[in-house]
Amino acid sequence: MFTPFDIRDGRAVVTADTSHLNDEQLEVLAAYQAMQQAMVDADHDAMRDIVEDGTTFTHMSGYTQTKEEFIAEVGGPLTYFHSDVRDVDVAVDGDWATLTGTVALTARAYGSEGTFPLKVSQRLHRVDGRWLYSKRA
Numbered sequence: 001m002f003t004p005f006d007i008r009d010g011r012a013v014v015t016a017d018t019s020h021l022n023d024e025q026l027e028v029l030a031a032y033q034a035m036q037q038a039m040v041d042a043d044h045d046a047m048r049d050i051v052e053d054g055t056t057f058t059h060m061s062g063y064t065q066t067k068e069e070f071i072a073e074v075g076g077p078l079t080y081f082h083s084d085v086r087d088v089d090v091a092v093d094g095d096w097a098t099l100t101g102t103v104a105l106t107a108r109a110y111g112s113e114g115t116f117p118l119k120v121s122q123r124l125h126r127v128d129g130r131w132l133y134s135k136r137a
Contacts, residue, residue, distance in 0.1 A: 008081035008106060012036035016088040016101065025090035028097040028124055031131035036083035036103075042075030051133040052125060059109070060118060082106040082115075095126040096134075 012033050021029065031050065038046035048071060057070040065073070074080070088101035099122045106115045125134035 010040055010081065012040050012083040014085040014088070016085050018088065021088075021090055024092050025097075028090045028092065028099055028131050029085070029088060031124055031133075032099050032122060033083075033085065035133055036080075036085075039074055039080045040083060042079070044071050044074065047071045047074065052127070052135075055133055055135045060116070077108075077110050079108045080105065081108075097124045097126070097131065098122070099124065 014029065014033060018026065018029065035047065035050045037043075038050060048067075051067050051071075053067065055067050056064050057067070058064045070078075082105070084104040086102045086104055088099065090100075091098045099120070101120055103118045103120050104115050105118055107113070109116075123134050124131045126132075
């Protein structure tokens with residue numbers, strides 16, 4: 001059940017202090033935020049464009065889905081209303097980056113509704129100058 005504090009405005013925002021991030025790290029954060037907005041918008045085409053083939057998604061329950069399984073459920077059993085990156089750090093090593101932090105995600109996931117504070121660790125890969133979600137090493 002949603003509380004009065006749950007935000008359902010259809011936005012993906014960053015309220016974290018990002019002053020410690022350099023331009024390259026901010027590009028990684030922008031790619032992460034673009035995926036969060038695509039999830040809130042249930043924009044399946046944008047999600048396919050942002051996620052590398054072969055990437056899997058692991059939910060807080062431990063349930064793992066392929067890229068296509070995950071995307072197919074967004075806007076249905078997985079409905080996202082708001083995403084707020086509240087704490088973030090980004091490590092870049094060549095064409096690979098790892099974004100870690102805390103995200104407050106307001107969603108309905110398989111019947112459970114609320115704002116879920118999630119610890120995230122997302123791997124991104126730079127391909128042709130674009131940062132993409134990836135699970136590869």
